[in-house]
Amino acid sequence: MSNILDTILGDLGxxxxxxxxxxxIKALPAGxxxxxQAVxxxxxxxxxxxxxxxxxQMTEDLTELFERAASDGTPVRAIVGDDPVDFAETFLANYADGQWISKERRRLTAAIDALDGGKQGA
Structure with a gap:
């Protein structure tokens, strides 16, 4: 029964x-x-x-980062630096295995490998 519920509802935990x-996150100081929330x-x-x-896990890690920074009095700009997009994308790189594109990359490689049969340039 638990597997059925997890399939329909997702992991409740x-x-x-x-x-x-x-x-x-809502309990953090305003800034x-x-x-x-923006990140x-x-x-x-x-x-x-x-x-x-x-x-x-990514959300928990992000939350902990901002909680620690807030409790230490670290300004937001000191966390994200001059380029918030670079910060976010660097942060995200730690969780790349969870991205849907990772699965598609593996699928593409496997498809080409299967066609190739282990031979280069076929």
């Missing part, structure tokens, strides 16, 4: 962890909250994470 992160939004659009557990 992951959803609970994600919701907890959202509560933690850190706005920055964390998370960018990551969700640009990152195309298809594995729920990877998405949740």
């Amino acid at each position: 992951d959803k609970r962890r994600w919701r907890e992160c959202q509560v933690r 850190h909250r706005a920055a964390a 998370e939004r960018y990551l969700s659009y640009f990152g195309a994470i298809s594995k729920g557990d990877v998405l949740v």
Whole structure:
């Protein structure tokens, strides 16, 4: 029964962890909250994470980063640097295995390898 529910609803534990992160982000000071939400939004659009557990881990790590920075009094710009897009994409690189494109890259390689039969230039 649990497998059926997970298939239909997704992993409820992951959803609970994600919701907890959202509560933690909302509890941040205004500037850190706005920055964390902006980075998370960018990551969700640009990152195309298809594995729920990877998405949740990424969100937890992002939340912890901004929580620590807020508690240490670290300004937002010191976290993200001069180029917030570069920061977000560098951060995302740590979670690349969860991106849907990783699966498609493996699928393309396997398809070409199968056609090639191990021979180069066929």
